[in-house]
Amino acid sequence: MRSRFIPGTRAAPWLACLGLLVLWQIAALALKNDSFPTAWAAIRAIPLILADKEALINILASQRRMTIGFAVAIVVSVPLGLMMGRSRAVASFFNPLLMVIYPVPKAALMPIIMLWLGVGDLSKTLVIFLGVSLPVIYHSFEGAKSVEEKMLWSGAAMGLSAAQRMVRIVLPAALPEILTGCRTGLVLALITMVTSEMIARQSGAGNILFNALDMGEYDLVFAMIIIIGAMGICLDAMFETLRARLVRWSEPQFDMPLSFS
Amino acid sequence: MNVLPSRTEAKAQPVRAPGQATAMIEIDHVSQMFQTSARQDHLALSDISLTIEDGAFVSILGPSGCGKSTLLYIVGGFVSPTQGSARMKGRAITGPGPDRGPVFQEFALFPWKTVLGNVMYGPRQQGVKAAEAEAQCRALIEMVGLKGFEDFYPKELSGGMKQRVALARTLAYHPEVLLMDEPFGALDAHTRTRLQNDLLNIWERDRKTVLFVTHSVEEAVFLSDKVVMMTRSPGRIREIIDIDLPRPRHRSELLLDPRYQKYVVDIERMFDDGPVQGSAL
Amino acid sequence: MTVRAQDLLLGLVPLALVIALWQALVSFGYAPATLLPPPGLVFRRLAQQLTTLTFEQDVAATLFRLFAGFLIAVVLGVTIGIAAAASPLINSAVRPVVRVLAPLPKVALYPALLLLLGFGHGSKITLVTADALFPILLSTYYGASTVEQKLVWSALAAGTPPREVLFKVILPAAAPSILTGCRIGLVISCIVVFLAEMITSTDGLGHVLVTAARTFQAVDMFVPLITISLLGLILNGALGALRSYLLRGFPEV
Numbered sequence: 001m002r003s004r005f006i007p008g009t010r011a012a013p014w015l016a017c018l019g020l021l022v023l024w025q026i027a028a029l030a031l032k033n034d035s036f037p038t039a040w041a042a043i044r045a046i047p048l049i050l051a052d053k054e055a056l057i058n059i060l061a062s063q064r065r066m067t068i069g070f071a072v073a074i075v076v077s078v079p080l081g082l083m084m085g086r087s088r089a090v091a092s093f094f095n096p097l098l099m100v101i102y103p104v105p106k107a108a109l110m111p112i113i114m115l116w117l118g119v120g121d122l123s124k125t126l127v128i129f130l131g132v133s134l135p136v137i138y139h140s141f142e143g144a145k146s147v148e149e150k151m152l153w154s155g156a157a158m159g160l161s162a163a164q165r166m167v168r169i170v171l172p173a174a175l176p177e178i179l180t181g182c183r184t185g186l187v188l189a190l191i192t193m194v195t196s197e198m199i200a201r202q203s204g205a206g207n208i209l210f211n212a213l214d215m216g217e218y219d220l221v222f223a224m225i226i227i228i229g230a231m232g233i234c235l236d237a238m239f240e241t242l243r244a245r246l247v248r249w250s251e252p253q254f255d256m257p258l259s260f261s
Numbered sequence: 262m263n264v265l266p267s268r269t270e271a272k273a274q275p276v277r278a279p280g281q282a283t284a285m286i287e288i289d290h291v292s293q294m295f296q297t298s299a300r301q302d303h304l305a306l307s308d309i310s311l312t313i314e315d316g317a318f319v320s321i322l323g324p325s326g327c328g329k330s331t332l333l334y335i336v337g338g339f340v341s342p343t344q345g346s347a348r349m350k351g352r353a354i355t356g357p358g359p360d361r362g363p364v365f366q367e368f369a370l371f372p373w374k375t376v377l378g379n380v381m382y383g384p385r386q387q388g389v390k391a392a393e394a395e396a397q398c399r400a401l402i403e404m405v406g407l408k409g410f411e412d413f414y415p416k417e418l419s420g421g422m423k424q425r426v427a428l429a430r431t432l433a434y435h436p437e438v439l440l441m442d443e444p445f446g447a448l449d450a451h452t453r454t455r456l457q458n459d460l461l462n463i464w465e466r467d468r469k470t471v472l473f474v475t476h477s478v479e480e481a482v483f484l485s486d487k488v489v490m491m492t493r494s495p496g497r498i499r500e501i502i503d504i505d506l507p508r509p510r511h512r513s514e515l516l517l518d519p520r521y522q523k524y525v526v527d528i529e530r531m532f533d534d535g536p537v538q539g540s541a542l
Numbered sequence: 543m544t545v546r547a548q549d550l551l552l553g554l555v556p557l558a559l560v561i562a563l564w565q566a567l568v569s570f571g572y573a574p575a576t577l578l579p580p581p582g583l584v585f586r587r588l589a590q591q592l593t594t595l596t597f598e599q600d601v602a603a604t605l606f607r608l609f610a611g612f613l614i615a616v617v618l619g620v621t622i623g624i625a626a627a628a629s630p631l632i633n634s635a636v637r638p639v640v641r642v643l644a645p646l647p648k649v650a651l652y653p654a655l656l657l658l659l660g661f662g663h664g665s666k667i668t669l670v671t672a673d674a675l676f677p678i679l680l681s682t683y684y685g686a687s688t689v690e691q692k693l694v695w696s697a698l699a700a701g702t703p704p705r706e707v708l709f710k711v712i713l714p715a716a717a718p719s720i721l722t723g724c725r726i727g728l729v730i731s732c733i734v735v736f737l738a739e740m741i742t743s744t745d746g747l748g749h750v751l752v753t754a755a756r757t758f759q760a761v762d763m764f765v766p767l768i769t770i771s772l773l774g775l776i777l778n779g780a781l782g783a784l785r786s787y788l789l790r791g792f793p794e795v
Contacts (some may be wrong), residue, residue: 009661011636011668012637012638012641013638013641013642015638016638016641016642016667017641017642019639020639020642020643021602033657033658035658036654036657036658041586066741069756088549089552092548092549092550092553093552093553093555093556094551094553094554094556095553096550096554096555096557097555097560099775099778100557100771100775101771102729102774102778103729103732103733103770103771103773103775103777103778104733104767104770104771104774105554105734105736105737105770106733106735107740107742108737108751108767108770109735111751111755111761111763112755112760112764112767114598115577115755115758115763116573116577116578126704165667176758187645187647189649190647191647193650194650195647195737195741197751198649198652198741199740199741199752206650209650209653210653210741212653213653213657214568214655218657219659221653221657222654223650224650225650225654226651228647228650229646229647229650232645232646233642233645233646235645236644236645237645239736241794252685282688337695337699339695339698356698357695357698357699358699358701359699359700359701361699362699362700363692363695363696363699365692365695367690367692367697369690369692369693369695369696371693371696371697371711371714371715372715372791372792372793373714373717373791373792374714374791375791381698382700383700383701386702387698388700414790414791414793415791416791416793422620430696430700431699431700432702434700436699
């Protein structure tokens, strides 16, 4: 039942994109609904957004917040997750807190955080940070937990201190799992970014989307959806390339993302 | 080689009931090719021809990687050979069927079913009524020595017990041939011996045809009527040795029997002699 | 005291610390009560709200959308996942589409869903389904494609017809993986339904939060957040119990 290597795998996602766009085009032509433009009309509207200087600045500002939030989350969450994975006490200390936070939509904290910190970059970056942290902690935790005990024993026998074992053995051994978490976190960063901008409605990609919706410029709505979608797919593909290089020694993984927690 | 369905072995079967031994399984010029990860063709089995008579206990003995399990999978119908064919009672084997029951080294029990549920799977699949199947299977579980464990899940059993369940599960649907793929390979030496004894006792009741894959010379000689020795990659038949020892066999007597000892020593020596036919390839 | 009880107690410490810090911030006047209401007030308000009919209706609306979206995602995800694992043809069609759609931020589709399906239940349920679908589909696929070959062989040899193997072996053997996917999907459903209600809605917990935010009622902003967190915990616990019942035969549940 194991999936085999199929020639032409590289082209398949492009074909899938094309297929989805064609499907959209046909559906739009069939429905003849004013508020559902054809794929072609939406694609033609993309340059309108990208040529608009203000919109472009908005999108880039969104990107910057996303990058900062993501980076800070990785720096904080990976060590925390690894420590939780190797120490039962640390794990049982943090687990209930994380379980309580888990089902809370991070972007929903936006109104409260805005109340405290204002509508600036800080609030939005903080929300992205919160959104990314949980899956990265979770996957680092799982990765560190499943590190072979005997590997650590050999490390200790070779004279590595506890801290050295963490960096030289646990971190690389858990790397495949950590990177899976980062991949999930990256897409979540984008989702949280868009959602928080949809809720805060001040600036950014999510705001452009809903402004266009309010103005009834449906071509622009769908063009913006394509832009955000493309951002997600490109980020994921880039990260996947990086991941494959970093953990080439690991067992071949499924080329589909496996977890979206 | 033209193998007729009614072909008989030239040698007399000492312990067999009078009458002609008929061919149960015929393997006819079978070769098997695999693609390795480097996309190179690897010849696992090369031109194997073998006939297994009804009621015979035949072991396939060889070093790891000689394709002996593959040969068993071909008879089971799980793998189709690249070349040649396998037949059962004169009919070509095209897929798995309840006439050939496998027992794997990995046990392969259904983790979501209890011991009883696992054993009842086959009979229920054959359409036996639940109450009837349950009665039969409880008796079978008792026969393999697991009375009292009917409602346990496989994870709660030791390796030896799991293999007993796997044997009972296969026996439950009355296969004509048992296909045993290194069934005791994952067990410790003590458990292994006990299971070998119990397998022989169970086998003595109805003397089903058994095809038994192993890499242990002692195990092969102790259990079998016939030992098929294979060469390493590509797997070929190197020698077929008839084990002419009385049945029913008892371990304590057999281990002291010079004939048994000679078989073991001779076969081990043959392996030590190194490559013979064809392995210069 | 058992190790388990010790762990539980240790886990309550940070929760207690958070609430203590929260109380301290208010008590010592670092945060005005209009921005950060004291925890006692918030929990009293929650208890009071839970008895009012309007709040109950909001919870019911949220739960209805959550369950509808989640259940559709389970049915679709398990079906497509198993089919992709069983058939190379379906696999080669599903694989690239999933590769493209899984990393797509589904929430960006929400305006399109609003335009196509209106502002009612339909658009929100569809969004929940779209988000919960992929974790369930992917873990089903993963579970079904790593089923031990010899389990399938054993079933075939016992006389199972090949088309029944899917239901008698592959589906139960992939159950641990499928349920893990469902767990992730359920949490995502909680999150997404709330967000969708915040963006546009006339009822539901998300709407309660937005209404409170518009009138700067800090207390009422905390209530729906705590409610969704509790709902998530309860649903997660229920699914966990179902999981350990269904997987009682499997090792290391």
